[in-house]
Amino acid sequence: MTSSKRERTRSRLGECALDLFEEHGFEATSVAQIARAAGVTEMTFFRYFGTKGQAVLTDPFDPVIAEAVGARPIGEAPLLRAVRGMRSALGGLSEADLSTTRRRVGVVARTPALRAEAVLQNEETSAAIAGRLVADGAEPFAAAVAVQAVLAALTAALYEWAEDPARSLTECVGAALDVLEEGRA
Amino acid sequence: MTSSKRERTRSRLGECALDLFEEHGFEATSVAQIARAAGVTEMTFFRYFGTKGQAVLTDPFDPVIAEAVGARPIGEAPLLRAVRGMRSALGGLSEADLSTTRRRVGVVARTPALRAEAVLQNEETSAAIAGRLVADGAEPFAAAVAVQAVLAALTAALYEWAEDPARSLTECVGAALDVLEEGRA
DNA sequence: CAAGAAATGTTATAGACTAACATTACGTGC
DNA sequence: GCACGTAATGTTAGTCTATAACATTTCTTG
Numbered sequence: 001m002t003s004s005k006r007e008r009t010r011s012r013l014g015e016c017a018l019d020l021f022e023e024h025g026f027e028a029t030s031v032a033q034i035a036r037a038a039g040v041t042e043m044t045f046f047r048y049f050g051t052k053g054q055a056v057l058t059d060p061f062d063p064v065i066a067e068a069v070g071a072r073p074i075g076e077a078p079l080l081r082a083v084r085g086m087r088s089a090l091g092g093l094s095e096a097d098l099s100t101t102r103r104r105v106g107v108v109a110r111t112p113a114l115r116a117e118a119v120l121q122n123e124e125t126s127a128a129i130a131g132r133l134v135a136d137g138a139e140p141f142a143a144a145v146a147v148q149a150v151l152a153a154l155t156a157a158l159y160e161w162a163e164d165p166a167r168s169l170t171e172c173v174g175a176a177l178d179v180l181e182e183g184r185a
Numbered sequence: 186m187t188s189s190k191r192e193r194t195r196s197r198l199g200e201c202a203l204d205l206f207e208e209h210g211f212e213a214t215s216v217a218q219i220a221r222a223a224g225v226t227e228m229t230f231f232r233y234f235g236t237k238g239q240a241v242l243t244d245p246f247d248p249v250i251a252e253a254v255g256a257r258p259i260g261e262a263p264l265l266r267a268v269r270g271m272r273s274a275l276g277g278l279s280e281a282d283l284s285t286t287r288r289r290v291g292v293v294a295r296t297p298a299l300r301a302e303a304v305l306q307n308e309e310t311s312a313a314i315a316g317r318l319v320a321d322g323a324e325p326f327a328a329a330v331a332v333q334a335v336l337a338a339l340t341a342a343l344y345e346w347a348e349d350p351a352r353s354l355t356e357c358v359g360a361a362l363d364v365l366e367e368g369r370a
Numbered sequence: 371c372a373a374g375a376a377a378t379g380t381t382a383t384a385g386a387c388t389a390a391c392a393t394t395a396c397g398t399g400c
Numbered sequence: 401g402c403a404c405g406t407a408a409t410g411t412t413a414g415t416c417t418a419t420a421a422c423a424t425t426t427c428t429t430g
Binding site for chain 2: 407408409410411
């Protein structure tokens with residue numbers, strides 16, 4: 001009722017894609033297979049996802065982070081603001097509802113083509129956050145560098161989290177951000 | 186004698202690809218066009234470059250950096266060691282012989298698919314540098330995070346350098362590394 | 371239940387890449 | 401300089417991602 005047909009088809013495609021990618025690997029599963037598993041046509045798949053990879057590259061973090069970074073005091077240096085904003089953003093996420101995210105990130109972590117495609121996703125997040133910093137007076141290039149560095153650290157943390165079942169998300173991300181924050185002179 | 190046939194064909198393909206990418210854009214030029222311009226077959230192109238993008242993704246920096254990072258004192262924190270090693274590595278490059286590199290980076294900077302593919306190149310560099318840090322006692326995850334952050338900053342600097350003809354390479358890279366090292370804006 | 375809109379299907383096409391096999395060009399010893 | 405082995409290139413055929421134009425079905429709402 002609350003979910004339209006469109007939403008249901010989309011999530012069904014996403015789930016089938018994730019299942020197949022985990023079972024056979026990303027490269028070894030074709031869009032036709034995914035579509036068939038979801039009961040639709042190849043064409044329909046591409047109406048929902050621009051590329052095969054985007055079926056697992058939907059990032060739930062992106063919207064949250066920019067806001068948290070913006071909430072940090074304006075006086076802080078861009079790098080610190082980005083680091084600390086991200087830390088608080090991820091602290092608020094419950095580990096529970098992240099299980100499928102973990103599966104998705106795991107597939108990405110194991111697939112070169114997906115790791116590559118993921119940076120395009122990151123660029124959008126990056127631009128949003130950097131824009132926020134610039135609006136508060138930061139120099140554009142410095143802001144861009146700071147944000148990209150922090151996102152690189154976050155990405156490394158996500159891949160670590162997805163592949164080591166023993167570590168929690170906040171643990172991995174926290175450790176990664178520590179490297180950036182403490183490594184300063 | 187100085188250059189085998191293989192080497193000549195390879196560089197001819199690379200030059201033709203760069204020319205065509207600059208003139209028509211990466212997406213709008215087909216491998217068939219590149220091959221024809223270089224006087225060979227599509228098939229031959231793929232014998233030299235695994236993908237269309239690799240024709241312009243040959244990175245001359247990768248070999249140099251790992252060594253320079255390794256040369257930094259072992260006591261430094263991973264992030265600082267990576268930052269300072271990279272700074273000294275690029276200081277030794279002459280701005281003169283980097284003109285085609287600048288053209289290549291420019292094409293990459295303007296093309297999403299190439300920016301994405303470039304990270305796979307970066308991963309190899311990253312692994313080499315991180316390996317060096319780990320061999321000197323750094324914790325693996327911290328080393329990986331530090332190196333990836335520094336490479337993200339370097340990449341941002343390279344894109345800036347390629348697109349702003351007024352700025353020098355050392356200037357761009359130096360400014361980017363300053364952000365990581367001092368956090369200043 | 372009709373009528374418009376949203377979702378899906380059909381067909382056709384371009385282009386990146388792969389594989390198996392045939393052919394030409396190269397360089398090295400004699 | 402010539403034969404011979406090998407490296408380089410060509411040929412052909414195919415798979416798969418992605419796009420476009422057009423037809424058809426399925427929802428939804430008055």
